[in-house]
Amino acid sequence: MKILVCIKQVPDMESRFRANGDKTWYDEADLAFRMNEYDEYAVEQAVQLKEQLGGEPEITVLSIGPERTVEAIKKALAMGGDRAVHIQDDRYYQKDPWQIASIIASYAKGQGFDLIFTGMQSQDRGSAQVGVTVAELLGISCATTLVGFSYDGGTVTVKRELEGGIKGVAKLKLPALVTCQLGLNTPRYPTLPNIMKAKKKEIATFPVAELSQEAELTATAAIYPPAKKGGGIVLEGELGNQVDRLMGILKEKIAVLR
Amino acid sequence: MKALLIGEYRQGKLLDTTYELLAFADRLGAESALLLVGNQSQLPKYDGRLYLADAAKYGEYNPDLHKKLVLQAVERENPDCIVFVHSSYGWDLAPRVAAALKVGQVSEIVALNEGAFEVNVCNAKLRRTVTPARGLAPSGACPLLVLTIQAGAFTLAGEPQGTPQVEPLELSQADSGIEFVGYEAAEQKGVDLTRAEVIVSAGRGVGKKDNVPVIAALASALGGELGASRPVVDAGWIDHSHQVGTTGQTVSPKLYVACGISGAIQHLAGMKKADFIVAINKDKDAPIGEIADVLVVADVMQFVPAFTAKCAR
Numbered sequence: 001m002k003i004l005v006c007i008k009q010v011p012d013m014e015s016r017f018r019a020n021g022d023k024t025w026y027d028e029a030d031l032a033f034r035m036n037e038y039d040e041y042a043v044e045q046a047v048q049l050k051e052q053l054g055g056e057p058e059i060t061v062l063s064i065g066p067e068r069t070v071e072a073i074k075k076a077l078a079m080g081g082d083r084a085v086h087i088q089d090d091r092y093y094q095k096d097p098w099q100i101a102s103i104i105a106s107y108a109k110g111q112g113f114d115l116i117f118t119g120m121q122s123q124d125r126g127s128a129q130v131g132v133t134v135a136e137l138l139g140i141s142c143a144t145t146l147v148g149f150s151y152d153g154g155t156v157t158v159k160r161e162l163e164g165g166i167k168g169v170a171k172l173k174l175p176a177l178v179t180c181q182l183g184l185n186t187p188r189y190p191t192l193p194n195i196m197k198a199k200k201k202e203i204a205t206f207p208v209a210e211l212s213q214e215a216e217l218t219a220t221a222a223i224y225p226p227a228k229k230g231g232g233i234v235l236e237g238e239l240g241n242q243v244d245r246l247m248g249i250l251k252e253k254i255a256v257l258r
Numbered sequence: 259m260k261a262l263l264i265g266e267y268r269q270g271k272l273l274d275t276t277y278e279l280l281a282f283a284d285r286l287g288a289e290s291a292l293l294l295v296g297n298q299s300q301l302p303k304y305d306g307r308l309y310l311a312d313a314a315k316y317g318e319y320n321p322d323l324h325k326k327l328v329l330q331a332v333e334r335e336n337p338d339c340i341v342f343v344h345s346s347y348g349w350d351l352a353p354r355v356a357a358a359l360k361v362g363q364v365s366e367i368v369a370l371n372e373g374a375f376e377v378n379v380c381n382a383k384l385r386r387t388v389t390p391a392r393g394l395a396p397s398g399a400c401p402l403l404v405l406t407i408q409a410g411a412f413t414l415a416g417e418p419q420g421t422p423q424v425e426p427l428e429l430s431q432a433d434s435g436i437e438f439v440g441y442e443a444a445e446q447k448g449v450d451l452t453r454a455e456v457i458v459s460a461g462r463g464v465g466k467k468d469n470v471p472v473i474a475a476l477a478s479a480l481g482g483e484l485g486a487s488r489p490v491v492d493a494g495w496i497d498h499s500h501q502v503g504t505t506g507q508t509v510s511p512k513l514y515v516a517c518g519i520s521g522a523i524q525h526l527a528g529m530k531k532a533d534f535i536v537a538i539n540k541d542k543d544a545p546i547g548e549i550a551d552v553l554v555v556a557d558v559m560q561f562v563p564a565f566t567a568k569c570a571r
């Protein structure tokens with residue numbers, strides 16, 4: 001069995017964000033990058049499946065991005081990926097989901113991946129389009145928002161999370177692509193020996209120009225901080241003072257506390 | 259401008275979010291037609307054309323077949339945009355339709371901005387306006403686009419009204435790589451947060467399971483219940499029955515205290531109707547600050563024990 005896991009490197013969401021020079025994306029200066037949280041569930045599920053099948057499947061990790069992306073790739077290899085493909089693209093952020101999906105599909109086409117795992121969305125762009133679009137371009141079955149995954153004899157059974165805590169159960173025949181949601185599993189921390197082993201694993205690099213050259217279908221007109229509604233009171237400063245001021249506000253405003 | 263709106267139907271019922279599509283079409287100033295894979299006995303109140311396919315025949319979740327049904331309606335309607343709610347149904351189906359037609363998609367629109375669509379990025383710390391790619395529409399007309407709208411962002415002014423003019427949709431071939439098995443009900447509720455007057459919720463910012471009792475202590479000092487954000491539940495720090503949000507409970511207490519919660523849309527969806535919202539967060543820019551009545555910029559593990567002690571006195 002051949003497995004592909006698509007991952008993205010994104011900034012820590014607790015950072016401060018501001019627009020870049022040409023207002024097409026955020027300024028990357030001073031940001032700390034890590035693996036997209038949803039993709040960690042994708043990597044973990046692939047590795048668990050490999051373990052279930054006695055180590056037989058080969059797991060390829062794929063990521064598109066600039067040089068720094070290698071850090072996220074190395075983490076996925078240390079979690080249990082076998083080999084990796086880094087599609088080098090410094091202008092990845094100017095590509096729309098259609099272009100990103102086309103690049104992935106043009107890499108994957110003809111390679112006979114039985115299962116493809118992706119996160120359900122990225123934490124930065126959040127379009128939730130790339131995984132599904134890859135499946136459509138490859139003409140394979142797809143299910144999104146997985147909180148449950150099991151594999152048995154060529155069939156995948158998935159649990160999709162719907163609104164209000166309800167889940168939908170479906171079966172897919174391979175080849176298939178699934179997109180992973182929070183809570184699907186508990187991603188492992190790479191151990192030191194596994195980090196060392198990962199250093200020896202192959203990371204093939206491709207300049208993006210060698211893959212799909214689809215034109216964009218949507219474009220960013222501008223990126224900017226949202227208008228602050230303000231209104232609310234912000235309590236900063238010394239702890240004791242913050243405690244007293246919050247107590248005062250609540251006593252005044254809220255009947256339940258009187 | 260002509261919009262094809264894709265309604266939603268689940269477990270035999272029309273979903274109310276379907277009316278948000280009508281509200282969006284109004285805002286666009288678009289003429290609309292509606293499509294539903296549903297049932298005759300649950301028709302939306304709508305004055306217009308309704309393409310209706312039978313859910314008993316095509317399944318409530320079968321994106322392969324639903325995609326084909328949408329494409330058939332697109333052929334008959336020739337719309338400028340195809341609109342879904344950004345829900346578990348919409349985000350699953352919309353990219354399939356967009357890919358089949360090879361047209362652009364804009365996901366989770368929160369507002370319209372002079373012909374461009376506004377969406378959030380980076381957990382709502384930035385906004386982005388998206389347009390069809392330049393060069394696609396020399397005539398100035400909007401090329402066909404697939405759109406998904408954020409649940410709750412567009413609401414109808416009045417009560418929905420009307421009786422649709424039904425046009426049945428059928429597929430000649432109904433084979434698919436996906437087999438829908440069924441639904442699994444929500445877990446039996448352990449706590450009913452919907453009636454609580456005070457809820458104090460723990461988010462990922464509380465740091466670890468051992469810190470949860472500190473938040474629980476504030477909840478009891480205020481005579482309220484303990485709530486939680488999703489990652490806290492996923493990590494097993496607090497039971498799922500305490501989760502607030504899209505996939506948890508929708509609450510409306512008099513006082514909601516969010517401890518170490520960033521304010522992702524899926525969390526806000528469950529608590530923004532609270533009368534008074536206090537957020538404790540070390541990040542002054544956290545999106546929760548936008549809806550909080552009071553934002554305390556502090557470390558939760560320092561602030562909460564001190565505040566609890568004050569309440570106890």
Ligand SMILES: Cc1cc2nc3c(=O)[nH]c(=O)nc-3n(C[C@H](O)[C@H](O)[C@H](O)COP(=O)(O)OP(=O)(O)OC[C@H]3O[C@@H](n4cnc5c(N)ncnc54)[C@H](O)[C@@H]3O)c2cc1C
Nearest residue numbers: 461462463487488503504505506518519520540541557558
């Ligand atoms: C389909 C779908 C459904 C979802 N359903 C839900 C749902 O029902 N409910 C839900 O909650 N989420 C849901 N989510 C997840 C949601 O998108 C967010 O990931 C989640 O709400 C984030 O939880 P959080 O705010 O606790 O964590 P984070 O976003 O990680 O935020 C942690 C916050 O804590 C602050 N912080 C960190 N350390 C400290 C400290 N020491 N002191 C003070 N502050 C600190 C940080 O500044 C940050 O703002 C869903 C997501 C998807 C895609």
